[in-house]
Amino acid sequence: PDDFDVRTRVHEYGGGALGAGHGVVLACRWDDQRVHLIDGDEVRAVTPEPIAHHGIRWAAMTVLHGGAAFVAVRETHGADRLHPNVNVHGDDEAVNELVHVDLVSGECSVLVSGPDFVGGPWVNHGGSRIAWLQWNHPHMPWDAAELWIADLAGGAIAGAARVAGGTGSAVCDAAWDGDDRLVFCDDPSGWWNVYAWTPDGIERLQDEAVESGIPRWVSGDGCLAVVGSSPDGDRPADVFAATADRGSTHLRHIGVGEIPLAGVASISNPMAYGSDVVAVVGGPTIANAVVRIDPASGEWTPLSDAVPVPDGATGSVPVPITFGTPDGAVAHALHYPPASDTHVGPDDERPPLVVLSHGGPTSAARTSIHLTAQYWASRGFAVVDVDYRGSVGYGREFRDALRHHWGIHDVTDCVAAAQHLVERGLAHSDRLIIEGGSAGGYTTLLALCTTNVFAAGGDMFGVSDLRALATDTHKFESRYLDSMIGEWPAEEPTYVERSPLSHVATLTTPIIVLQGDEDEVVPPSQSEVIVDAMRAGGIAHAYLLFAGEQHGFRKPENIVRGVEARLAFYGRILGFEPFDQVELPEFVPGR
Template identity: 40%
Template structure:
């Protein structure tokens, strides 16, 4: 190595990096909900520079065009988390506009025209029933007179008239019409279950007037989670079930349910949002599917019960759609940010249509994660991705071990992936290691691993994060005296519990995190209003457990500095969850910073919000650990911290 390209030794945390907060924000172009309509590919792209607006894009005849120009925001708030916000069929396009909850149709002139009234009614997961000139989808009625909104499956005529087709259950999803238009399949479930605990798959005949007849239960129940019902081209109903402990593929034919490919792998995912898809039909006899093994996605053809791998560069596949020889997927890998690719299955070619990050930084500044498994409490094994620091220009000072940020994902029935995320590389390119933990309760490792969190939220997740930090410190890979934990939403509770009930981490950051479980119950929306009965305890036993686990009741044990970030429009975890905790730390003299964001909800979408929070979090850690502050980094007011 010559002097001109020798790395410079510098304190971890001070390394200059091309991955600035502005670069992270500019790269924040979320891609979601892929659909195919013949040769046309549709997808949603988030625009952080436009206040987080979702726009619908289409590739047609090799050219990409915007279907929904500003101010249209293709988004729905059914179940608060949304998804399934548009449908396409036979050249027609329908979508939900976030501002008024109304459904719109793109006319022949390309201009959106309203289909329904919107207002207190919200719509999601709708499909076109063209012969009957209507959409069939999930409707959520937020009108007066109900403790919670009322969910139904509804037909919305192209003329705006609406008819309820199915009601009586607390929740519905995935209404799917058979190819011949004579049958409708759908999912439903009731409180207190979440859809990854127990759902039912129903089937009914469609009468001549469009109503439903002869509804019957096909599969599912309180202890079986069904997801993604789909019809094959020949009219055979397929679905995913975790009846064996793993989400596997099944078909319902001639009144009999048959497994297609029993395997210790996940062919489905939790229903947090509508419209997800992990398999589709190339023909009546061939399925193209993605599945997860040990947290990593695979892609394959399924023919006669055999999986035939399809070559691809991705380690995470979030969604796929199939139409003949055309496959559209959302995928990513450690050096590939989430992207939309179109694959020609006959030719074996791949074309990238859209990237969530337009300009990926030079590989020298990217940390490629190591997949690790390590021992945790009570004999459990936990899983995580470890990102060591990486920077083409810098290395740690002699004898220095890097600080570590441990991330607990949200959900908590979520999953950390290894897909390139600039928000992670922001830290590693500055000399700070990251551990992204798939704690017990995470998806991707089977139902038993998912159910490890039953009654144990705030315990198992915390133990696995603590064990991961200790494991890396014991391996001399990180500095034991500079261990940090951060998390958002459910991950925020993990963060607060780790700092309150354990003495491993030296600081933490909570993004719209849960501090008071009883308060979460009081403020929760319908979808999650009974979730804590599974995560914590049944209502009759909950009060004592809530008091035991809620950090807000144990602030005397919390002695570590913290920074809080909170969207003021958050309806999932309202601001008071952060404010009460901040006030408690303020009163006790613990160093604390509190950043609020106008116009942001549960998750930050605006570019300036992303910049502000990342830079504030970095500044906070540098001050707490006495690391020199880089020039130009805006200061943050930290109470109870000496200058």
């Protein structure tokens, strides 16, 4: 139906809202968060109706052999929880479990309960074995996620055992090769590489200083495709992985090498499709699309309509850079030079620069098309998308470098990226801007409050008060700050010191703030305290609150409004009038 919005709220970030197999198609509907069976024009809810709004949420539906049942991650809240689960703060937490659901009766049987979080699941060809991930507070899934396997029969499991992951390593994806061989990604070496489990033990299939893995922010994201697998496992399948190598991503045939894909600079979510691989591919100047790849030749064929790119646009091709930091470390980034099909800047004028601070902070600058970066580049700005310490794609040591240093290394590296480009003559020292969303908004605010490098900033649903984030956020991230800042509440003074709100007395830089009014991850109060402080301090600013938006804007009109408002705001601050006919949001001038 046209009004069927497929999306799940598990972990608040969603993912894994669709499941298909054995002639069955399942989808989680946003309005009620129930799983629905889709059969042509017929749509039928198959999971119970929650007591509270969005009280029961589902993700990662995996249809079992025969198509009569599925297993999935279930997250229950409030009155819908069947048993209490109290977190470290003494508050009631959501309960995450692995559940078996009968598609005829709707009966739900709990398979795995007890861990704070579960992920996967993956069921072997014959339906006799199930694998899943589990992890506990205070760890995030990229810190110490365990891989478990059990026998599966009906709505019950037996013989559950941990086979990999845990303290010091984190399994992030898995896929069955037949009934008795499970391929998975783990990082005990410091790099996410590919391994295989059989009843006889574990074999390492990859030994490289590259990342065949991604942080498990959302359900359903993966990096493995097992091609040519047979139920009896009479021969090993070919294993392919989406691999990050120093910031770029490509398709790797494990044990063989990289598969060159013409015109492609990024690849994600590979899946087996017969003897081929289906994946999402794209590049900095080409649109993302679902494609079918012939691994033997590297030829690929689009299977979906691509994200549109303006007609005739060539775009800016980013250049990977590595630069030193004042404290003797190194960081990485993608530098986008200004690029317009119709306009160029004066030969003797250095361009303004927009520094992009990505979210997470356990995330990374992306080599797929970045429409925001392309927008700024097409308007005459240079852009640098910073992989500060803590970013993924460079191994565990680089990722762990931000532990207990969030608000320090990320700010240092963003400032260093801007100064590096200024020193090379690629940016104007008086026209530097920094912006970011969520964790990137936090880094943006702290950089603006504690340095005088930037002329303006853009904060999208950023964290201003770490104490509020520690005590008023969702379950998935409720202990994230233990590793990023320090254990709460024992390290409360550090939370105060690292909060942008504690430094607004020294803030003089104009900021535009964007916020969704339904954000459960970073509530509007986090933005409003910064806006109130700027108003009280007489600092030029603008504030846009978007109705019906959660953590990250999804409505096209709001995305457009957000970027155009920032262009108008930066124009006001830097003293130029945008060529685009954009409306300046309500502007509060400084004193």
